Amino acid sequence: MTQVALVTGAAQGLGLAIASRLFVAGYAVAITDLSLERAEAAADRLDPSGERCLALKLDVASKADFEAALTATLERFGGLHVVVNNAAMTMTTPVMQISPEEFDRVLSLNTRSVFVGCQVFGAHMAAAGYGRIVNMASLAGQNGGTATGAHYAASKGAIVTLTKIFAKELAAGGVTVNAIAPGPIESPAVRAAVPAERMEGLLANIPVKRLGDADFLGDLVVQLARPEAYFTTGATWDVNGGLFMR
Numbered sequence: 001m002t003q004v005a006l007v008t009g010a011a012q013g014l015g016l017a018i019a020s021r022l023f024v025a026g027y028a029v030a031i032t033d034l035s036l037e038r039a040e041a042a043a044d045r046l047d048p049s050g051e052r053c054l055a056l057k058l059d060v061a062s063k064a065d066f067e068a069a070l071t072a073t074l075e076r077f078g079g080l081h082v083v084v085n086n087a088a089m090t091m092t093t094p095v096m097q098i099s100p101e102e103f104d105r106v107l108s109l110n111t112r113s114v115f116v117g118c119q120v121f122g123a124h125m126a127a128a129g130y131g132r133i134v135n136m137a138s139l140a141g142q143n144g145g146t147a148t149g150a151h152y153a154a155s156k157g158a159i160v161t162l163t164k165i166f167a168k169e170l171a172a173g174g175v176t177v178n179a180i181a182p183g184p185i186e187s188p189a190v191r192a193a194v195p196a197e198r199m200e201g202l203l204a205n206i207p208v209k210r211l212g213d214a215d216f217l218g219d220l221v222v223q224l225a226r227p228e229a230y231f232t233t234g235a236t237w238d239v240n241g242g243l244f245m246r
């Protein structure tokens with residue numbers, strides 16, 4: 001049976017790169033995003049035949065959207081084996097200027113979405129006896145961040161903790177739950193957040209002197225998604241060019 005993956009926030013950036021590498025690895029892929037139109041455009045580019053890609057609207061702020069996406073994926077492909085909780089909003093407001101409302105908004109979107117995604121998809125996978133969940137954290141969640149805001153960094157640190165909790169909860173159901181913590185990756189978001197004149201300074205601070213590669217993150221997800229990856233769970237995989245070492 002074809003293995004089935006679902007990626008949130010997959011219309012662009014890292015989510016799209018991850019969905020693409022899963023597709024190349026043979027998965028049927030549900031490409032979900034806030035915007036159905038952009039999810040459809042991405043799915044069409046990836047799989048013009050439409051045989052192995054399904055575009056869905058999934059606003060990660062809505063539990064009902066998670067449930068509807070699960071139902072639609074099962075109806076279309078007959079199973080769901082791999083989920084990547086990737087969608088997030090990036091905010092860069094300086095810490096002393098963040099209002100309580102903005103703090104709540106970022107935590108609610110970035111962290112609650114991973115919590116709900118692990119609950120909804122994890123429950124299905126555990127009942128089926130198999131699953132792989134990968135949560136997108138960030139270097140900012142480990143070192144407090146530089147290019148990003150305190151609320152963003154805190155939201156990503158909480159994802160590392162939630163990953164451990166769901167890993168323990170779902171292990172008996174054959175489900176692994178891991179996180180990936182990237183540093184700055186070559187992506188539209190980094191290009192937008194770091195103006196050309198500041199890029200040299202950013203690169204000078206990275207020990208390997210380069211941005212990370214989104215396709216590599218996709219390949220890492222493919223590895224974590226393999227049945228043979230059963231022995232890594234609750235882990236956070238650092239991909240940061242040496243910016244943070246444990």
Ligand SMILES: NC(=O)C1=CN([C@@H]2O[C@H](COP(=O)(O)OP(=O)(O)OC[C@H]3O[C@@H](n4cnc5c(N)ncnc54)[C@H](O)[C@@H]3O)[C@@H](O)[C@H]2O)C=CC1
Pocket residue numbers: 008009010011012013014015032033034035058059060061086087088089090109136137138139181182183184185186187188189190
């Ligand atoms: N780009 C980078 O260097 C890094 C990115 N990350 C993380 O990787 C993930 C992806 O980042 P990028 O691709 O750079 O971001 P991006 O901003 O380029 O893409 C995010 C995608 O999520 C979608 N999205 C936004 N709100 C949504 C919602 N409510 N429901 C569903 N989808 C929604 C957007 O439409 C977009 O397609 C995020 O979790 C981010 O925090 C972590 C570290 C570094």
Ligand SMILES: CC(C)c1ccc(C(=O)O)c(O)c1O
Pocket residue numbers: 090138139140141145146147148182183184185189190193
């Ligand atoms: C602003 C963006 C896309 C960015 C840059 C750097 C980091 C990090 O070093 O952790 C991020 O998490 C980002 O989202």
